[in-house]
Amino acid sequence: MTLEQEIGRRRTFAIISHPDAGKTTLTEKFLLYGGAINTAGSVKGKATAKHAVSDWMEIEKQRGISVTSSVLQFEYEGYCINILDTPGHQDFSEDTYRTLMAADSAVMVIDGSKGVEAQTRKLFKVCVMRHIPIFTFINKMDRDALDTFDLLDDIEKNLGIETCPVNWPIGSGKDFKGIYDRKTRNVVQYSDTLKGTKEGHETDISIDDGDAVLAAIGEDAKDKLESEIELLDGASAEFDLDAVRKGQLTPVFFGSALQNFGVEIFLQAFLRMATPPTPRVSDKGLVDPVKDGFSAFVFKIQANMNKAHRDRIAFMRICSGRYEAGMEVRHVQSGRVQRLQQPQQLMASSRKILDEAFAGDIIGVFDPGIYSIGDTLCLPKDNFRYAGIPTFAPEHFARVRQVDTMKRDQFVKGIRQIAQEGAIQVFQEYNTGMEEIIAGVVGVLQFDVLKFRLKNEYNVDIRLEELPYEHIRWIVNRDEVDVKKIVGTTDMKLVKDMHDNPLLLFVNEWSPQMVLERNKGLQLANFSRNDEFQADLT
Ligand code: G4P
Numbered sequence: 001m002t003l004e005q006e007i008g009r010r011r012t013f014a015i016i017s018h019p020d021a022g023k024t025t026l027t028e029k030f031l032l033y034g035g036a037i038n039t040a041g042s043v044k045g046k047a048t049a050k051h052a053v054s055d056w057m058e059i060e061k062q063r064g065i066s067v068t069s070s071v072l073q074f075e076y077e078g079y080c081i082n083i084l085d086t087p088g089h090q091d092f093s094e095d096t097y098r099t100l101m102a103a104d105s106a107v108m109v110i111d112g113s114k115g116v117e118a119q120t121r122k123l124f125k126v127c128v129m130r131h132i133p134i135f136t137f138i139n140k141m142d143r144d145a146l147d148t149f150d151l152l153d154d155i156e157k158n159l160g161i162e163t164c165p166v167n168w169p170i171g172s173g174k175d176f177k178g179i180y181d182r183k184t185r186n187v188v189q190y191s192d193t194l195k196g197t198k199e200g201h202e203t204d205i206s207i208d209d210g211d212a213v214l215a216a217i218g219e220d221a222k223d224k225l226e227s228e229i230e231l232l233d234g235a236s237a238e239f240d241l242d243a244v245r246k247g248q249l250t251p252v253f254f255g256s257a258l259q260n261f262g263v264e265i266f267l268q269a270f271l272r273m274a275t276p277p278t279p280r281v282s283d284k285g286l287v288d289p290v291k292d293g294f295s296a297f298v299f300k301i302q303a304n305m306n307k308a309h310r311d312r313i314a315f316m317r318i319c320s321g322r323y324e325a326g327m328e329v330r331h332v333q334s335g336r337v338q339r340l341q342q343p344q345q346l347m348a349s350s351r352k353i354l355d356e357a358f359a360g361d362i363i364g365v366f367d368p369g370i371y372s373i374g375d376t377l378c379l380p381k382d383n384f385r386y387a388g389i390p391t392f393a394p395e396h397f398a399r400v401r402q403v404d405t406m407k408r409d410q411f412v413k414g415i416r417q418i419a420q421e422g423a424i425q426v427f428q429e430y431n432t433g434m435e436e437i438i439a440g441v442v443g444v445l446q447f448d449v450l451k452f453r454l455k456n457e458y459n460v461d462i463r464l465e466e467l468p469y470e471h472i473r474w475i476v477n478r479d480e481v482d483v484k485k486i487v488g489t490t491d492m493k494l495v496k497d498m499h500d501n502p503l504l505l506f507v508n509e510w511s512p513q514m515v516l517e518r519n520k521g522l523q524l525a526n527f528s529r530n531d532e533f534q535a536d537l538t
């Protein structure tokens with residue numbers, strides 16, 4: 001296969017959803033089709049207290065949830081598919097957002113009985129920021145669902161994206177009869193008898209074959225379907241692949257992941273509509289995935305992948321060219337030319353040392369402590385950087401104190417490393433030392449992770465005191481103002497970040513504006529000077 005063919009058959013996407021919408025179940029069905037796993041339930045079985053294959057950290061095992069993200073690769077009908085799994089718990093972390101930076105498209109799973117939920121909204125905003133295509137799968141149609149038009153309306157209003165139903169559900173819950181495919185004009189009849197390894201339908205009936213449709217779904221469903229189709233054809237946005245690829249229009253599919261209905265139809269349509277890796281922006285212009293040589297960027301750093309080895313893995317997304325075992329690459333941020341150490345692909349809980357990988361693939365590389373989130377790797381002859389990964393504004397803050405002050409060095413080392421991996425952001429008050437810091441996180445679970453890791457890896461006990469702050473503003477013109485003389489609000493706290501940038505924390509949303517009014521000339525921003533940009537998703 002040529003390089004162009006290898007890259008052209010790659011589809012790299014993230015699955016986003018609110019917890020419990022069915023992301024894990026859908027992923028599992030995808031893997032079944034790809035032959036990557038053999039039995040349903042092998043990805044996650046909460047009931048039997050088994051754990052997702054992506055669970056690595058001890059804390060996840062204890063709590064039965066997935067804190068980290070994982071990558072799954074499988075083949076299906078000639079495509080090579082990389083699924084970036086995102087943590088499925090309410091308390092997600094910055095990693096969840098960063099994972100989206102490595103994906104070329106996103107699959108959004110929505111529970112048909114609930115519509116758009118909070119977490120979907122946040123993750124969705126990151127997709128919009130990147131203009132990546134978003135494909136919607138409305139799940140759990142075997143349960144009573146909301147009105148289909150209302151569901152579409154909900155997506156459009158809540159997320160600000162146009163919808164185009166590719167298929168249409170015929171009833172829901174115990175009256176679920178199947179879906180109608182708008183392009184082929186066929187009714188695909190629902191059956192839950194084939195759940196498991198096969199798609200749960202066998203017969204497609206043309207909508208023009210009135211008698212057969214009537215026999216299959218009954219008179220009421222037929223009448224309702226016909227009037228809905230009429231309405232739909234008049235009202236919904238035209239299918240426009242270009243708009244889909246620009247992230248302006250989301251194709252919508254219906255089905256039941258659990259009953260394995262509508263899943264393969266979705267997968268096939270998705271693979272056709274989604275793009276292979278596209279050019280990425282660097283400081284030296286666009287980098288073409290096929291024409292340019294190897295390049296990648298680090299989007300995630302994971303410590304303790306394997307407790308026995310105490311290792312740290314940097315995950316990188318290959319953006320262009322081909323990686324070959326033993327090749328030398330330039331780590332742009334340090335200027336060093338080196339061989340990647342033990343590059344591996346992660347499939348479920350196993351790791352496989354790689355001989356080669358292509359643009360679109362994710363590889364994990366042993367990290368002796370040199371990589372940071374957002375770093376670029378390229379060929380030794382090249383020297384460009386990819387646009388940095390945004391820092392996402394923390395939404396929860398806690399004061400962190402070490403219990404035993406004799407262990408200051410371990411505490412500082414641990415905090416620095418965990419911050420470098422991007423699991424937490426660290427702030428300090430002006431009049432205290434490093435033995436007392438303020439940690440900022442996107443999801444509160446990260447506080448537990450911090451506590452657990454400091455204890456397990458650095459043997460340091462900490463006490464956490466949650467703080468009420470929710471809003472963060474960096475001081476832009478720090479050289480022009482005396483930060484200690486800022487006239488603040490009662491809910492304001494002045495701190496500095498790890499790069500000594502001054503910033504303000506607030507409890508109330510409206511306080512930053514009041515502080516601006518009280519301090520003429522002061523400039524505030526919700527991003528720091530070190531970052532290319534920062535995303536405030538609140
Ligand atoms: P998540 O990863 O998005 O958090 O969701 P997950 O797939 O774990 O699914 C959450 C629950 O919803 C699971 O039930 C799952 O079986 C169920 N589910 C997923 N898809 C469908 C569907 O299409 N129809 C119906 N009726 N249910 C669905 P659970 O009881 O919480 O867990 P489990 O014991 O079945 O694992």
